[in-house]
Amino acid sequence: MQENEWVTGNVTISINGQPLSMTMTVPANRVKPHRMLPIFQQMSNTFVDMGVSEVESAGKAISCKAGCGACCRQPVPVSEIEVYHLAEVVESLPEPRRTEVKQRFRDAMEHFRSIDWFGRVQQIREVVEEDGKEEGMRQLSELTTEYFREGVACPFLFEESCSIHKDRPVACREYLVTSPAENCSSPTAETIDRVPIGISPSKTLTNVGNTGRLANIALLPLIRSLELAEQFPEKFVEKTGEKWMADFFTMLTHSEIPDSARKKPAGTSGTNGRRH
Numbered sequence: 001m002q003e004n005e006w007v008t009g010n011v012t013i014s015i016n017g018q019p020l021s022m023t024m025t026v027p028a029n030r031v032k033p034h035r036m037l038p039i040f041q042q043m044s045n046t047f048v049d050m051g052v053s054e055v056e057s058a059g060k061a062i063s064c065k066a067g068c069g070a071c072c073r074q075p076v077p078v079s080e081i082e083v084y085h086l087a088e089v090v091e092s093l094p095e096p097r098r099t100e101v102k103q104r105f106r107d108a109m110e111h112f113r114s115i116d117w118f119g120r121v122q123q124i125r126e127v128v129e130e131d132g133k134e135e136g137m138r139q140l141s142e143l144t145t146e147y148f149r150e151g152v153a154c155p156f157l158f159e160e161s162c163s164i165h166k167d168r169p170v171a172c173r174e175y176l177v178t179s180p181a182e183n184c185s186s187p188t189a190e191t192i193d194r195v196p197i198g199i200s201p202s203k204t205l206t207n208v209g210n211t212g213r214l215a216n217i218a219l220l221p222l223i224r225s226l227e228l229a230e231q232f233p234e235k236f237v238e239k240t241g242e243k244w245m246a247d248f249f250t251m252l253t254h255s256e257i258p259d260s261a262r263k264k265p266a267g268t269s270g271t272n273g274r275r276h
């Protein structure tokens with residue numbers, strides 16, 4: 001097999017009863033899961049576009065636009081594969097931006113360590129065990145609000161715009177609002193109308209390729225990415241692009257994609273591949 005051989009396949013899934021067909025080209029050879037991120041990101045964009053079309057056809061408009069980075073002060077949750085991808089993105093930045101971004105990561109980590117934010121997040125699991133999931137979620141929500149109120153911008157935010165737009169985490173892609181932009185500076189459940197996404201790849205991504213080595217960490221906010229990538233050098237397994245996609249869709253739709261799916265056009269999901 002050629003090193004750069006690719007395979008193209010069709011997948012059809014059902015979102016809120018609406019069939020969605022996608023054509024995807026993936027590596028035919030075995031790759032690490034973070035090499036699949038551009039494909040997962042593309043899928044995320046497709047699902048978000050569907051959500052946007054739905055709210056727009058209901059007469060609402062998206063408030064988010066370049067130059068508004070109010071939401072980029074939240075603890076953005078990332079998956080294990082995004083931890084390593086973001087570390088690579090930072091390494092690929094030209095100087096002096098690379099040094100500046102790395103310093104911003106260090107400053108953000110130092111700030112939230114100084115108020116023991118990570119320690120308190122880590123205790124949420126014990127709260128869940130002792131006082132139940134509802135209380136755990138309530139306390140986690142308070143900690144998320146506290147993080148936001150600290151006003152520490154994402155290390156990638158420059159002039160209130162995302163400087164890694166094409167590489168931004170899937171959770172960032174899924175966060176769009178129709179409520180007035182000014183509400184985003186002090187967000188509450190009552191004042192923020194998020195665009196509903198019928199199917200959320202960000203949750204699936206937390207499991208795809210997961211090695212379990214970061215499993216003891218209660219939450220992976222973006223600002224921990226560089227530190228974790230350094231502390232735990234990447235040890236992902238390799239699989240073919242087709243196998244990663246099968247894993248992804250199995251987790252996303254909670255239904256198996258059979259090996260014989262290429263011959264089966266019908267069903268919740270299926271693939272139809274060709275090599276090139």
Ligand code: SF4
Nearest residue numbers: 072154156157162172
């Ligand atoms: S990665 Fe980009 S979009 Fe996401 S929080 Fe950071 S600046 Fe905002």
